[in-house]
Amino acid sequence: PKRAEHLAAGGVLPHGLPAAVGAELAAADREIRPGGPQPGDSRSDDELIADFAADIRDFADRGGLAGAVVVNVASTEPAPDSSRLPASSLYAAAALRAGCPYVNFTPSTGLHHPSLADLAATSGLPHAGRDGKTGQTLLRSVLAPMFLQRSLSVRAWSGTNLLGGGDGAALADPGAAAAKNAGKERVLADALGAAPEGEVHIDDVPALGDWKTAWDHIAFDGFLGSRMILQTIWQGCDSALAAPLVLDLARLLLRAHEKGVEGPLPELGFYFKDPDGDASPALAEQYATLVGFAGSLR
Ligand SMILES: NC(=O)c1ccc[n+]([C@@H]2O[C@H](COP(=O)([O-])OP(=O)(O)OC[C@H]3O[C@@H](n4cnc5c(N)ncnc54)[C@H](O)[C@@H]3O)[C@@H](O)[C@H]2O)c1
Structure with a gap:
């Protein structure tokens, strides 16, 4: 209660x-x-x-x-x-x-x-x-197939999460964060055929409470190697998701x-x-x- x-x-x-x-x-x-x-x-x-x-x-x-x-x-x-x-x-x-x-x-x-x-x-x-799969990985599982289907070659996919709540505190432990990030990275390796460069980080920010912000930075190549970037910002309420x-x-x-x-x-x-x-x-x-x-x- x-x-x-x-x-x-x-x-x-x-x-x-x-x-x-x-x-x-x-x-x-x-x-x-x-x-x-x-x-x-x-x-x-x-x-x-x-x-x-x-x-x-x-x-x-x-x-x-x-x-x-x-x-x-x-x-x-x-x-x-x-x-x-x-x-x-x-x-x-x-x-x-x-x-x-x-x-x-x-x-x-x-x-x-x-x-x-x-x-x-x-x-x-x-x-x-x-x-x-409620936030960052949900979005990744939608976007990664798009890059593959349009033959846009992903050079690097990096992510940072700012988490409050109990999950943020638990994931401040590097061992727990490693367990979490392995799953987040699997979706990219599976969807793109190989894991792109880039890492996922999780920061504990207690002031955010139940909300979390996930920022993804995706560097990809278009026709003849033209370089492009997509950035996404997800602001979600973990419990409600x-x-x-x-x-x-x-x-x-x-x-x-x-x-x-x-x-x-x-x-x-x-x-x-x-x-x-x-x-x-x-x-x-x-x-x-x-x-x-x-x-x-x-
Ligand atoms: N959107 C989401 O909320 C979301 C998405 C995916 C996965 N998860 C996972 O769900 C889990 C819970 O997330 P949360 O945000 O509710 O965390 P939370 O810290 O708010 O709640 C976890 C609860 O588990 C209890 N607990 C810890 N160890 C226990 C044990 N050995 N036996 C029984 N209870 C124990 C804690 O006391 C706490 O009440 C985490 O592993 C998180 O990674 C959450």
């Missing part, structure tokens, strides 16, 4: 909405269970997975739910560097063990851990990821599960920076694939 008030004060949510849904938010808050592992936790990875799976089953049972979908929207983790599973992978394994479809909306490892490959392949459950995607994904995964669809869903590449499989990186083609997939679930 406090977070909703903060979002309303910041102009993200309509004034009055937090009060109107206050009871639902308080009920959701009461469902929060400690994740982990907490510092000093002596449980093994398998024990943690079993405990988290029991929490998820208990939630579904108490609510009398016909189905539940687990969506990871926790802070970006740095790439794992120990033999222990990172929290995102513990939660992903717990979701499948509890019989729930799973979505990874973050760049964190989740089901992409080598020791979870068997579970992901044999769970019989649908799953999708990774890292929601992400929330409807999370709702879509929960509903699509639940329906896919009901229809007996299992395994990774490259058909949902429209939503992700780093999608499963080798589907087209171009947004228009991803949308056509999504519409076809949604039609097959009717």
Whole structure:
């Protein structure tokens, strides 16, 4: 409820909405269970997975739910560097063990851990990821195919992001930022056939709150090598861009599960920076694939 008030004060949510849904938010808050592992936790990875799976089953049972979908929207983790599973992978394994479809909306490892490959392949459950595509990468997945189709050769594609909010703070950690930027750069390499020169930077600017600014600078060549530049400035509200995607994904995964669809869903590449499989990186083609997939679930 406090977070909703903060979002309303910041102009993200309509004034009055937090009060109107206050009871639902308080009920959701009461469902929060400690994740982990907490510092000093002596449980093994398998024990943690079993405990988290029991929490998820208990939630579904108490609510009398016909189905539940687990969506990871926790802070970006740095790439794992120990033999222990990172929290995102513990939660992903717990979701499948509890019989729930799973979505990874973050760049964190989740089901992409080598020791979870068997579970992901044999769970019989649908799953999708990774890292929601809501701003800079969304725009890149529209523009990059244009350069290719017009034979405009991209020499360099550089980007800078100014982020407030919790995500900006988490991505101030170079390890977490590296995990995030790998996904952002993948779309260019896939769409253009090779990664152009240029890097992506993320700066934490707490004063921006939920808004972020993404600046892209694209140097490209036209006929006979004539040099040109395109610059784009995206000013978006992260929460408002992400929330409807999370709702879509929960509903699509639940329906896919009901229809007996299992395994990774490259058909949902429209939503992700780093999608499963080798589907087209171009947004228009991803949308056509999504519409076809949604039609097959009717
Ligand atoms: N437009 C978007 O908002 C967008 C787009 C793509 C991806 N993402 C990803 O979604 C994630 C969340 O973004 P955000 O802006 O909401 O971040 P945020 O910092 O506002 O919220 C993250 C929440 O996760 C919690 N958390 C951290 N570690 C946890 C753990 N181990 N177990 C349980 N909870 C944990 C934090 O306490 C915090 O409440 C990030 O990984 C971000 O990169 C967001």
